[in-house]
Amino acid sequence: MGDRGSKTGDAAGDVAGDAASSAARGATARESGGPPVRAVLASVWPGLLLVLVGVVGFVLLLDAVRDQEDLWRLDDPLLAWMVAHRTPVATSVLTVVTNVFGPFVLPVLVAVGCVVWARRTRTWWEPGLLAGAMVLATLVSTVLKAVIARPRPPEVSMVVAGVERSFSFPSGHTIGAATLLLVGGYLVWHRHHDARVLAVWTVASVLVIGTVALSRLYLGYHFLTDVLAGLSLAVAVLGVVVAVSRVHDLVVSRAEAPAGVGR
Template sequence: MTSERLARAPRPRVLGVSVSPVLVAVAPGILLVAIGVGGFLGVFDAVREQDDLALLDEPVLVWLSDRRTGLSTSLLTAVTNAFGPVVLPIIVALGCLVWVLIAKRWRDPGLLVGAMLLSTGISVLIKAAVARPRPDDELMTVPGVESSFSFPSGHTIGAATLVLVSGYLIWSRHRTGRRFVLWALASVVVVAMVAVSRLYLGYHFVTDVLAAVSLALAVLGVVVAVHRWLRVAGVEETVDTSSAAPAERR
């Protein structure tokens, strides 16, 4: 049983003090949550006080809107649509289904689905609570296409959660320096592309996307903590896909 396994687990010592193996396991996740929440609160304070990072919001959008071209607008519209509320859930659902069928494991795909739901719920709640208006219509490529509130960016938190969590879950199975670097680079590229697309198209402010990335980092921390706890606890994760045994002949 899980409780018996935890009770028998050796207790590591930190600075000569015996520490619970569960605490050691979840500590990296807790640290990521703290960093993410701290970053979000810093950005939120700037938005509320309209200082610091918030001073970049309007100038950046004006600068980008003055440099739009037909090709770049088409490309970044495709990027933003791929990580929108219609396409992204389909990608995640199909990807996780294939993941379960191929890997014969439910835990990692389940954690990814849970992370996406958590990030979406957090985004919706904060949008409603802060109720920050979108940028002015003249800064948008298609005025009025976005009707929800602006803070934080839902597209960005979705993209960041997807690449951070899926990358971590894959890397945790094969922990090498090369894979870690590839995960980090892929995360930076994808998140930057989605964030820039939201700014370029005029649908979000700089602080919206920064807040979204911070929240995604906190969600990653939750996943890391749960994932490492499940490993310490020895929770079974295999999926039984074998057909039922034939009935015994009389």
């Protein structure tokens, strides 16, 4: 009788031990499979918020253009004012600006900059994110231009008539400059977390993006809503980069954490 009770107890213990081992293996598998969904969501929400802000801003501008209301009402008067107040010096300076951030010079500058950055930091992660963001911005801008098909301002308003052959909405120059400044600045700040870097990034972004947008208006190649749409899309692209960067940080921190820590 005692032997049978002992065997029954041993069997129950074995079953409980097997269940505990299975549970432990399941927990380990879940942990090794990557960060939990809750942690990922908590990490990426700033990026998702930026994407939402950028997309909503773009949609509102597109709606204004299609319905010919709100900010669209400023497009023609502002363009006419810019044309009426041109000066030789300003025209020369802003022509250089618009050429530097155009589709021929800017990609070369970005490519060279990314290679130099990667060699100095000995990592391709941040330079690769910047290059990917620039490609994404270009693709989004190109596709949306073709789909929306908004005509350019009248050629009589352009400094050099006929030089721009693509559609007008959104401004490719603006999205390119804004993506470069916003994403590049974020990645540098993300690496150093220095208040001085943040201050320089903010000032440089405002000045450079504003100057490029002004050049497109002043030279007669875009309307106000075009450049604002380009900026909105750049904010959305920044949001994508922020989300990807933060998920990468989460994965790396979990991989580098000692066994048992944070579990």
